[in-house]
Amino acid sequence: MKTTTQIQLSLMMFLEFFIWGGWFVTMGIYLPNTLKTSGGEIAMAYSTQSWGAIIAPFIIGLIADRFFNAERILGILHLIGAFLMYQMANTTDFGAFYPYVLGYMIAYMPTLALVNSVSFNQMNDPAKQFSFVRVFGTIGWIVAGLVISYIFHWDSEEGVANGLLKNTFLMTAIASAVLGVFSFTLPKTPPKVSKDQKISVSDILGLDALKLLKDRNFLFFFLASILICIPLAFYYQHAGQFLGEIGVANPAAKMTIGQASEVIFMLLLPFFFKKFGFKKTLLVGMLAWTLRYLLFAYGNAGELAFMLITGIALHGICYDFFFVSGQIYTDSKAGEKFKSAAQGLITLATYGLGMLIGFYVAGKITDSNIISEGQHDWNSIWVFPAIFAAVVMLLFAVFFKNENVEYKE
Known part of the structure; x- marks a missing residue:
């Protein structure tokens, strides 16, 4: 694998998990303090991850594996995610917030499989090469948390009281847009199966x-x-x-x-x-x-x-x-x-x-x-x-x- 390709894949992984770590952890603080939600409503928001996981195989199996290059679908889903994340940041009640977070997780969860597909397609020995790429995803998640706490202080007592945690969604929206555009420059990963090949549920x-x-x-x-x-x-x-x-x-x-x-x-x-x-x-x-x-x-x-x-x-x-x-x-x-x-x-x-x-x-x-x-x-x-x-x-x-x-x- 070329060094330039490894750098591309590592940056892709970094952004993929920077995005997830940039809002998923602090949403549990944001919702009860800013939108005054109950525990049941927080559960509804977090359960969108599960609905996304359930729906993701259909997006991958029916679309990504058959019709379009994985890197292109990755880009489109992250651009959609950027829009939905921006909308989440600007909601003022849970009723408006929930449809956006549900839509976002339905768009985001398939990307976890897509970044792996793009990576594996460029590797001749995934068992040895993948961990050196995937570790940048964990680094991305860690950096997101450090940026929120130590650079911007959005999760401080004062930050939470002033509603600054909404900025985590705006930061994520920007990162999603960057990854969305960047995805179109990634190495080509064509569909795995013919569009004419029958595939069942x-x-x-x-x-x-x-x-x-x-x-x-x-x-x-x-x-x-x-x-x-x-x-x-x-x-x-x-x-x-x-x-x-x-x-x-x-x-x-x-x-x-x-x-x-x-x-x-x-x-x-x-x-x-x-x-x-x-x-x-x-x-x-x-x-x-x-x-x-x-x-x-x-x-x-x-x-x-x-x-x-x-x-x-x-x-x-x-x-x-x-x-x-x-x-x-x-x-x-x-x-x-x-x-x-x-x-x-x-x-x-x-x-x-x-x-x-x-x-x-x-x-x-x-x-x-x-x-x-x-x-x-x-x-x-x-x-x-x-x-x-x-x-x-x-x-x-x-x-x-x-x-x-x-x-x-």
Whole structure:
């Protein structure tokens, strides 16, 4: 791969995740403080990610894979996203905000697959080359949080009080427009299949991989993947709101510690996989979810702030040890015939169904623990996902029988 191509792909990844990190974390602070939303309404806003994940395969399978170059669709979707993000910044109530965020996530979620397609199409050895490109996406997410907290101070107590968090949407709109235009300069990535080739809904959603559920072990893993997304949704939806509400300074920047740890534990994953095996690696990931929420439940913005930072830093273990390990396990169980279908099914089950349930539950739990206007009983809120993750971990430990899974870099 040419150096210029690697630079192009790295910049594409940087902007792709700078955009997501530039508004998704702080939306949980923006909505209750600026638009005065309830926990249920915050859940509706965050669940648009799940609806986007459910609809994305149709956009990829019916359009991107058959009719147009991936880089062109990527550009069009980000230009549409720039417009919708600008509209989100200028809404004054949740009723007007919701249609725009729903439209935005329907446009954005397919781009996650498109940037991978554009990257893989230029690589002769993706196993070695992709990580050096993808890491710039994590860097982009981290930079977005640092810019919000340390350069513009939009998430400071004063910034939130003055409604400055709306600027995160404007910043994202600009970045989306830049990536939209830049996408048309990316290397050509033509459609994968002929427009005349028949493709079914089953193919698009990966439903052929349902046959794997006949395997008892894979069935328990599949169910655990859906269930663990319920505590995951609490983190995505309410961690930023929680940190801001209890007075933690620069919450957007603090949240980037989670992305930094993701990079570190991604590098450590092969070691854990080889030394402890798949089942123990997944159990460590589930245990980390329980520990994280207990740290959130009993930490504070004062002397016990280190507990909150530790909880955020556990994100690398929580995500990598469960979800990345799960992708490797799915790949090993599927075989050549069902590889793509199986990954599509797991993505649909987790980011689609699991997170949709999780966002709803998180909103209900949060609304049921309001102390006064703008104040919540966060101890009770965080104890729920802690116990839930512990129960899932115990059930998985009992019912999943250990098996050898080869780690492929």
